[in-house]
Amino acid sequence: MQKISIIVPCFNEEAVLPKLFDRVTDAAAGWGMEAEILCVDDGSRDRTWELLKVQNQKDPRWRCLSFARNFGHQAAVSAGLHYATGDAAVIMDADLQDPPEEIMHLLARWREGFEVVFATRKKRRDPPFKKILAWGFYRVLARMTPLPLARDAGDFCLLDRKVVNIMNAMPERNRYLRGLRTWCGFKQSSVEFERGERAAGAPQYTFKKSFKLAMDGLFSFSAVPLRLATYLGLWVSGFAFLGAVFTLAQKIFAEQFARIGLAPGPGFPTVVISILFLGGVQLICLGILGEYIGRIYDEVKGRPLWIVRDSAGLAPVAPPNSKSDGEKS
Numbered sequence: 001m002q003k004i005s006i007i008v009p010c011f012n013e014e015a016v017l018p019k020l021f022d023r024v025t026d027a028a029a030g031w032g033m034e035a036e037i038l039c040v041d042d043g044s045r046d047r048t049w050e051l052l053k054v055q056n057q058k059d060p061r062w063r064c065l066s067f068a069r070n071f072g073h074q075a076a077v078s079a080g081l082h083y084a085t086g087d088a089a090v091i092m093d094a095d096l097q098d099p100p101e102e103i104m105h106l107l108a109r110w111r112e113g114f115e116v117v118f119a120t121r122k123k124r125r126d127p128p129f130k131k132i133l134a135w136g137f138y139r140v141l142a143r144m145t146p147l148p149l150a151r152d153a154g155d156f157c158l159l160d161r162k163v164v165n166i167m168n169a170m171p172e173r174n175r176y177l178r179g180l181r182t183w184c185g186f187k188q189s190s191v192e193f194e195r196g197e198r199a200a201g202a203p204q205y206t207f208k209k210s211f212k213l214a215m216d217g218l219f220s221f222s223a224v225p226l227r228l229a230t231y232l233g234l235w236v237s238g239f240a241f242l243g244a245v246f247t248l249a250q251k252i253f254a255e256q257f258a259r260i261g262l263a264p265g266p267g268f269p270t271v272v273i274s275i276l277f278l279g280g281v282q283l284i285c286l287g288i289l290g291e292y293i294g295r296i297y298d299e300v301k302g303r304p305l306w307i308v309r310d311s312a313g314l315a316p317v318a319p320p321n322s323k324s325d326g327e328k329s
Contacts, residue, residue: 007080043070056312063313098156106158115160115186
């Protein structure tokens with residue numbers, strides 16, 4: 001009998017977990033296959049871990065990990081993929097904005113032969129500012145990377161076992177899983193769904209975290225920012241050359257320029273503006289280089305992607321990039 005693994009990263013989700021347990025359990029009855037639900041507590045500060053352990057005792061299909069600290073959403077999802085044993089894995093958020101009832105539609109596409117099935121948001125109930133930023137980011141990223149990245153598709157998706165194995169073998173630390181699943185290739189399809197509101201509690205994915213994820217996606221799958229620095233330098237040099245020609249012409253043809261109101265004047269403001277402009281361009285270019293170098297620095301350290309503090313229904317194993325597991329159950 002085939003088996004499906006449901007991966008649910010959790011961070012301070014005490015308020016929503018009882019509803020999550022009920023809805024996922026009810027939805028699983030209609031999947032027609034064996035199921036395991038892997039919940040990864042990403043260093044929560046509330047009673048999330050206590051509730052997960054109680055649920056594991058009630059229903060052994062709910063298998064849980066607890067991180068030693070907050071390692072981030074993408075690390076929690078990666079840990080879930082690392083521990084998944086199913087023929088396919090579904091990634092969904094704990095806040096129920098990704099409806100578990102939609103998993104049956106993802107499974108239907110998988111049974112048709114598709115190995116990556118992502119859920120595309122046809123409607124999302126988010127603040128207008130967030131909607132605009134998300135709409136713009138997906139389209140900018142799609143233009144800046146050679147990969148056919150899906151627009152308006154989050155982490156809610158189904159991955160075949162062979163895709164999970166490939167993603168588990170990828171050692172990179174600053175992970176953008178939406179890009180990695182596309183990079184893997186295979187037959188991909190999408191299912192439209194309406195993203196709902198949080199079932200309970202306050203949003204845990206802040207603007208800062210969303211911005212970091214966007215930067216990881218941009219710098220992990222595109223070298224365009226480096227080229228932009230080059231193009232910006234060329235444009236600035238071009239304008240500087242034209243400015244020099246114009247200034248020289250003012251000096252040579254001072255009377256003619258005076259007649260049209262462009263007589264040469266004191267150069268102090270021009271010098272200050274030019275210095276500030278060029279300084280800003282240099283800092284932008286250094287910042288772009290710093291983003292790439294910082295990611296290289298993270299990779300070469302080779303630290304583990306996560307550290308497990310406790311587990312329920314699972315035997316902790318060493319994560320990728322770790323020279324020793326260093327974990328206790």
